Amino acid sequence: MTQPHQPIGIFDSGVGGLTVYQELKKQMPHEHFVYFGDTARVPYGTKSHDIVLRYALQNSLFLMDHNVKLIVVACNTASAVALDYLQQRLKTPVVGVIESGAAAALAVTKNKRVGVIGTEGTIKSGVYEKALKTLNPTLTCFSQATGLFVPVIEEGIFGESILQPLFTHYLANFLHKDIDTLILGCTHYPILKKQLGQFLGSGITLVDSAQTTARQVWELLNKNNLLNTQSQSTPDEIFFSDAPERVQNIARKILNNQGLVIKQGGIN
Amino acid sequence: MTQPHQPIGIFDSGVGGLTVYQELKKQMPHEHFVYFGDTARVPYGTKSHDIVLRYALQNSLFLMDHNVKLIVVACNTASAVALDYLQQRLKTPVVGVIESGAAAALAVTKNKRVGVIGTEGTIKSGVYEKALKTLNPTLTCFSQATGLFVPVIEEGIFGESILQPLFTHYLANFLHKDIDTLILGCTHYPILKKQLGQFLGSGITLVDSAQTTARQVWELLNKNNLLNTQSQSTPDEIFFSDAPERVQNIARKILNNQGLVIKQGGIN
Numbered sequence: 001m002t003q004p005h006q007p008i009g010i011f012d013s014g015v016g017g018l019t020v021y022q023e024l025k026k027q028m029p030h031e032h033f034v035y036f037g038d039t040a041r042v043p044y045g046t047k048s049h050d051i052v053l054r055y056a057l058q059n060s061l062f063l064m065d066h067n068v069k070l071i072v073v074a075c076n077t078a079s080a081v082a083l084d085y086l087q088q089r090l091k092t093p094v095v096g097v098i099e100s101g102a103a104a105a106l107a108v109t110k111n112k113r114v115g116v117i118g119t120e121g122t123i124k125s126g127v128y129e130k131a132l133k134t135l136n137p138t139l140t141c142f143s144q145a146t147g148l149f150v151p152v153i154e155e156g157i158f159g160e161s162i163l164q165p166l167f168t169h170y171l172a173n174f175l176h177k178d179i180d181t182l183i184l185g186c187t188h189y190p191i192l193k194k195q196l197g198q199f200l201g202s203g204i205t206l207v208d209s210a211q212t213t214a215r216q217v218w219e220l221l222n223k224n225n226l227l228n229t230q231s232q233s234t235p236d237e238i239f240f241s242d243a244p245e246r247v248q249n250i251a252r253k254i255l256n257n258q259g260l261v262i263k264q265g266g267i268n
Numbered sequence: 269m270t271q272p273h274q275p276i277g278i279f280d281s282g283v284g285g286l287t288v289y290q291e292l293k294k295q296m297p298h299e300h301f302v303y304f305g306d307t308a309r310v311p312y313g314t315k316s317h318d319i320v321l322r323y324a325l326q327n328s329l330f331l332m333d334h335n336v337k338l339i340v341v342a343c344n345t346a347s348a349v350a351l352d353y354l355q356q357r358l359k360t361p362v363v364g365v366i367e368s369g370a371a372a373a374l375a376v377t378k379n380k381r382v383g384v385i386g387t388e389g390t391i392k393s394g395v396y397e398k399a400l401k402t403l404n405p406t407l408t409c410f411s412q413a414t415g416l417f418v419p420v421i422e423e424g425i426f427g428e429s430i431l432q433p434l435f436t437h438y439l440a441n442f443l444h445k446d447i448d449t450l451i452l453g454c455t456h457y458p459i460l461k462k463q464l465g466q467f468l469g470s471g472i473t474l475v476d477s478a479q480t481t482a483r484q485v486w487e488l489l490n491k492n493n494l495l496n497t498q499s500q501s502t503p504d505e506i507f508f509s510d511a512p513e514r515v516q517n518i519a520r521k522i523l524n525n526q527g528l529v530i531k532q533g534g535i536n
Contacts, residue, residue, distance in 0.1 A: 049512075161437065
């Protein structure tokens with residue numbers, strides 16, 4: 001039987017999902033977490049439906065080998081493509097980030113015109129539009145795949161001379177759509193929040209799914225009496241399928257050098 | 269015993285290696301080829317040494333399951349990192365693209381000042397510099413990782429507004445180095461040849477390794493009496509570990525719609 005002391009599992013295609021881990025940890029400091037980033041096969045956003053299903057299942061089974069009580073799919077592409085597939089197959093409850101992102105946008109938008117940016121896989125799936133319409137059928141949704149944002153972030157390029165033309169290329173249309181809210185539909189994107197905000201101006205609020213996902217996880221655990229109320233002494237475990245120096249550096253930057261132990265594991 | 273009728277195997281991290289396949293086919297039209305592009309795990313250029321070794325070995329064994337008489341590592345990153353590793357382990361001869369690229373540059377340079385661009389993995393390995401120095405110790409070599417070129421090409425972005433600042437970001441230094449030759453140290457890069465040429469000007473000759481690699485393969489087969497002199501009736505086989513529409517479209521574009529059958533295979 002599942003017990004409160006078991007860890008919460010999180011997986012992502014790479015390091016971006018650590019932004020979700022951070023928020024979960026903040027809201028549930030007593031919980032023990034096992035994070036898996038599939039850096040050996042990143043990115044997922046340009047890969048096919050079937051490949052993302054296969055990777056998502058492998059990652060979930062890796063987390064289940066670590067005895068997790070719940071799995072958070074922190075990757076938007078994997079959430080978009082594989083959430084139902086995982087929920088239909090796995091005994092452990094699985095939570096994605098799409099509905100949470102949509103709920104976050106709904107709480108913010110005043111004019112009911114919402115934009116979404118994400119990887120090719122996420123945008124093609126149409127899941128954000130579907131989730132928004134389910135929450136409120138009167139919403140109008142505009143979506144745009146922004147394929148180069150992940151490589152630009154992973155390359156560590158934040159200079160205006162590169163970002164400005166990229167933003168124009170992908171986002172200029174949004175400036176004419178009268179949206180007041182933009183969902184950052186990829187766990188990497190909060191890292192560009194400042195630059196995106198400057199480009200889009202103060203009339204558009206940027207939302208991501210980290211906070212609402214953490215809230216959803218709390219509610220699910222609470223409902224099933226699975227919240228860990230004891231202070232946790234075991235340190236969290238951060239696994240990457242490939243952990244070169246560059247990955248470790250980005251991870252430590254996102255986690256503010258919390259001194260976590262980063263391990264290699266979970267690759268076939 | 270190895271026979272002339274057996275196919276030549278080629279692998280790459282994705283679709284870029286098809287530029288090498290094309291040149292091999294052109295120089296050896298009687299040969300039968302099996303190509304494998306690891307699109308399910310692309311890119312290799314940002315991944316660690318150990319992961320590239322593992323993938324290169326898996327890809328080579330996939331080709332050996334197809335009874336190849338020789339393996340061409342069309343991927344510069346895998347050639348840079350894994351060529352010795354493969355040659356030490358596999359009975360089938362393995363040919364990389366680094367020495368060929370260096371030889372091509374040596375044949376062109378007049379002032380003996382050569383630039384190299386490639387992925388982070390290729391440039392970090394320092395193999396081009398080593399290969400150039402081995403060929404001619406008086407050469408001076410300047411290298412630069414150009415991490416975003418592969419994603420930009422795969423995203424299909426060829427507009428000046430994006431490429432110009434990227435070229436400036438990565439290549440402006442080369443314009444002050446007085447190089448007269450630039451090695452395109454990644455099989456994707458020939459796709460940007462025109463735009464790179466315009467940026468760098470006519471004083472710098474761009475070379476890639478496709479032609480010299482094909483020549484090296486011909487010589488190796490000829491020396492061992494393994495050239496196929498019979499006209500080949502079996503169609504070549506093109507495998508991708510992930511073959512979504514986008515991959516098929518880029519592949520057909522590179523191969524000028526030769527109507528080849530593209531198959532999915534070789535992924536664990």
